[in-house]
Amino acid sequence: MSAWAGELALIPGVDWLLNPFSRCLLCNRILFSGQGGLAVPEWIVAQCIETWHCPDCRRAYWHGSHVRRMLAQLQSFAKQGEQARACSGQQQDAGNVVC
Secondary structure (H helix, E strand, O other): OHHHHHHHHOOOOOOOOOOOOOEOOOOOOEOEEOOOOOOOOHHHHHOOOOEEEOOOOOOEEEOOHHHHHHHHHHHHHHHHHHHHHHHHHHHHHHOOOOO
16 A cells, blocks of 8 residues: 555645545545534543534544544655655656666
8 A cells, every 4th residue: 555655646736644534434525623413422522622523424523543543644655755756756867766
C-alpha cells in the first residue's frame, strides 16, 4: 500500500492531508460538528471529546486512537509522495539519477 500511495502522490493535486476525517465513512457526506447523530458513548460525552455526525445516516464520529493512527499513516503517505516527487524531478533533470 505504501508504494501505491507514493505513486498516487505523484499525480498533481493529490494531498493526503487535505481535510482528513471530514466525511462519513458510510455515505461520504460532509460531517457536522456536535451531537446530532446516533448515540455517542457516555465516556465520550463525560470526557468532553468533540464529536461530529453525518446528516444523512446519522453515524457519530470522534477523534480517538484510530484517528491518531490513521493521521500518522496519512502523514507517512504525504512524506513518501514528497520523496517520490523529488526523485522524479532528479531523474528528469539529471538523467540517470536513481533514488
